[in-house]
Amino acid sequence: MCLGIPGEIVEILNDRPDLAMVAVSGVRRAINIGLLEDETVAPGDWILIHVGFALSKIDETEAKAALDFLESIGQAYDDEIAALRESMIEQG
Amino acid sequence: MRFVDEYRDADTARALAARITALCEPGRAYKFMEVCGGHTHTIYKHGIEDYLPEAVTLVHGPGCPVCVIPMGRVDDAIHIAAQPDVIMTSFGDMMRVPGGKGSFLDAKARGADIRMVYSPLDALKIAKQNPSKRVVFMAIGFETTAPSTAMTVLRAKADGVDNFSVFCNHVTIIPAIKAILDSPDLRLDAFIGPGHVSTVIGCRPYRFIARDYGKPIVVAGFEPLDVLQSVHQILTQLAQRRCEVENQYARVVPWDGNPKALAAINEVMELRPHFEWRGLGFISQSALRVSAKYARYDAERIFQIPGGRVADPTSCQCGEVLKGVLKPWECKVFGTACTPETPIGTCMVSSEGACAAYYNFGRFSRERVKEATRQ
Numbered sequence: 001m002c003l004g005i006p007g008e009i010v011e012i013l014n015d016r017p018d019l020a021m022v023a024v025s026g027v028r029r030a031i032n033i034g035l036l037e038d039e040t041v042a043p044g045d046w047i048l049i050h051v052g053f054a055l056s057k058i059d060e061t062e063a064k065a066a067l068d069f070l071e072s073i074g075q076a077y078d079d080e081i082a083a084l085r086e087s088m089i090e091q092g
Numbered sequence: 093m094r095f096v097d098e099y100r101d102a103d104t105a106r107a108l109a110a111r112i113t114a115l116c117e118p119g120r121a122y123k124f125m126e127v128c129g130g131h132t133h134t135i136y137k138h139g140i141e142d143y144l145p146e147a148v149t150l151v152h153g154p155g156c157p158v159c160v161i162p163m164g165r166v167d168d169a170i171h172i173a174a175q176p177d178v179i180m181t182s183f184g185d186m187m188r189v190p191g192g193k194g195s196f197l198d199a200k201a202r203g204a205d206i207r208m209v210y211s212p213l214d215a216l217k218i219a220k221q222n223p224s225k226r227v228v229f230m231a232i233g234f235e236t237t238a239p240s241t242a243m244t245v246l247r248a249k250a251d252g253v254d255n256f257s258v259f260c261n262h263v264t265i266i267p268a269i270k271a272i273l274d275s276p277d278l279r280l281d282a283f284i285g286p287g288h289v290s291t292v293i294g295c296r297p298y299r300f301i302a303r304d305y306g307k308p309i310v311v312a313g314f315e316p317l318d319v320l321q322s323v324h325q326i327l328t329q330l331a332q333r334r335c336e337v338e339n340q341y342a343r344v345v346p347w348d349g350n351p352k353a354l355a356a357i358n359e360v361m362e363l364r365p366h367f368e369w370r371g372l373g374f375i376s377q378s379a380l381r382v383s384a385k386y387a388r389y390d391a392e393r394i395f396q397i398p399g400g401r402v403a404d405p406t407s408c409q410c411g412e413v414l415k416g417v418l419k420p421w422e423c424k425v426f427g428t429a430c431t432p433e434t435p436i437g438t439c440m441v442s443s444e445g446a447c448a449a450y451y452n453f454g455r456f457s458r459e460r461v462k463e464a465t466r467q
Contacts, residue, residue, distance in 0.1 A: 003130070004236075004288045032213060034243055035353045048291070048344060051183070051233075052211025053240045055291050055350065062343050069315050073137055075452075076443035083184055083210035088217045 003080050004048045004055060005070060006063035007031060009041055019089070024049065025067070025081050030089045052089050101317060105143060108320045113145040115327035122148045123279065124326060125416050127269060128286035129156035129444025130314050136453040138316040148323065151278070151416035154268045154372060155286050157233040158185045158442035159414060161261060162368045163402035166191030169230045169259055172395050173204040179222060180206045181215040182230035185442050188435060192402035212244035212258075219248070219256035228391045231258050236288045238262040238380055239353035242360035245382070245389045259391040260361065260381050265289050266297050267378035268369065273305050277417045282326040284319065285311035287341050294349025295337050302335040313341040360386050370404065370438055371411030410437035413446055420450040427451060 007022035018034040020041065032053045033041060039057050041047065046063035047054035058066070070077040116122065126132060132152045135141060141150060154160055166189055173180035173196075180196070187196045187208060200206045205225075209215050212229050219227035231241040241258055248256045265286060272278065285298055290311045301309045308329040312322035322340045329335060339345055360382060367379030382390035391397075404410060407425045412418035420426050420439065430436040432448050439447035 004291075032211075032240075032243065035239055035350060035356070048288075050236055050288065051240045052213050053243065055236070055239075055288065055353070056344060056346070058344055065315060069134075073133060073443075076133070079184060079443075080210075083208065086208075087210040087214050089211055089213045 003070065003076065004050050004066070005077075005080060005084075006046055006058060006066045007049050007054075008063070009043050009045045009047065011043060012041070020054075022047065022049065022054075024084060027081060027085050029084055029087055032089065052087060105317060105320055108317070108324055109143045109145075112148070112320065112324050112327060115324070115331050116145055116147045117331070120147060122281045122327070122330070123151055124148065124282045124284055124323065125151045125153045125272070125280050126284040126312075126319070127153040127155040127265065128284075128289065129159070129442065129446070129449075130287060131284055131312065131319060132156075132446050133444055133449045134314050134316055134319055136449040140316060140319055143320065144323065148327075150284075151280065152413065152420075152446040153272065153283075153416055154369065154414045155234065155265065155289070156414075156439070156442050156444045156446070157237065157263065158189055159410065159438040159445045160263060160268075160369045160371070161186075161189060161232060161438065162370045163191045163404065164368070164400050165261055166195070167193055167402060168397050168399060170194070170196065170199045170204070171398050172228055172259060172391060173199055173206050175226075175395060177225050178205065179218060179225050179227045180204065180230060181209045181218060181227060182206070183210075183232065184208045186230060186232060189438055189441050190435065192400075212241050213247065216244050216248055216251075216253060216256055219253050220251070223255060225255060226394070227256050228395075229256070229258050230261065232261045234263055234265050234286075234289045235292045235353075235357070238361065239292060239350070239356045242356040245360045245386055246356065248389060249386070254388065257389050257391040257394050258382055262361065262380040263367065263369065264363075264378055264380065265293070266300075267375045268372060269298075269301065271369075271372050271375050271378075272415060273301070273307075275415060277415060280307065280416075281330065282307050282335075283309040284322050284326070285309045285337075287311065287313055287345065290339075290341070290345040290349065292350050292353045295339050295345065295347050296349075298337045302337055306335050308335045308338070310338045310340050311345055313344065368401065369414075371414035405436055408437040410439045410447075413437075413439050420447040423447070
């Protein structure tokens, strides 16, 4: 749970401004962007995700580097992605 | 060497390592603590220590939120889980953490409804789907994670969910660093500061380390080159007789942190007078609880909490490992009685725990140490 995972915003949900659809290692999930309120985010932006919340906006180079790193650590990252896959954060 | 094989910028790393060696004063030994378990993971996985001169020792700190939870709190959570109509939820990392009466997994096997979630928002969703149940989220983590718990409580309030509560075990990093600085067991020269925690709290809270204790701290990223770069920055400060807070991870960590996340914590939580840390004992104002304003979401007010203290097993030396006094392999039960499959101590449970990281990635170096000792 301690990992920060980069994800790419694919869709802003108009009816739920605190949520965005985000692609993370091939998984598409709703992520809470409420902690970023003062920064504008749009599809194509990268964010650092921690337990379902975007903690900060990052640039694409950092996102790719972070993904390389996470893929290199193996099991801990696999577990995190498996948990994310099961996540039920959604609209409503 | 694994590091060279796996990391494409091995030449950069080697050049950096040479500059690090050049900065070391002859005859001086340096001891730096990496506070965060994520850094411990990087150091063992990539064999960073093999790149550093012998004069530089990296010591592992208390920055693994799973590892610092005392056994008594696990027992308290299992007690809550055993109450009628309760669904206990927590991160996967918590499931195998042993309490005095077993782990969440053991309690689940005995019939308790304990579910693994990815996010506190998933726990809230479970509460919405099960209105006749009382859903409790076992919240753990440093300031990285506390805002997510706080935001979830705010969401529960906004959505009118009244069968959701938090068993709050959030801890704060600064008092732990201070406790280590005040501990007579260990003399440190500098700190590699935590990355993701600093995304939330920023770099200012570390200034006392330089100001009051005269030691450098460099907030660092998680890639192997980040860690080497931060060691280089620390040695440069020491060589120039400076001690400052520096931010090697500025591409992610803003100097002032995330004000919105801090505001969420302050809205929903308050500091406890004291909290017990595994290995470090009671530290005043080192943990968060749900504040009175949000009492209806506070599991500690809703349920009777036994609150017993449980001593760590005598064979377990997690305390010394968490304080950086012992290296994982110096623990009596490391890799024999205590393994990731059957952990005795918390440091072997979490993948960020020093023992688990060392067990998974450190075998090669350890064998070398053994050989060197034999010769």
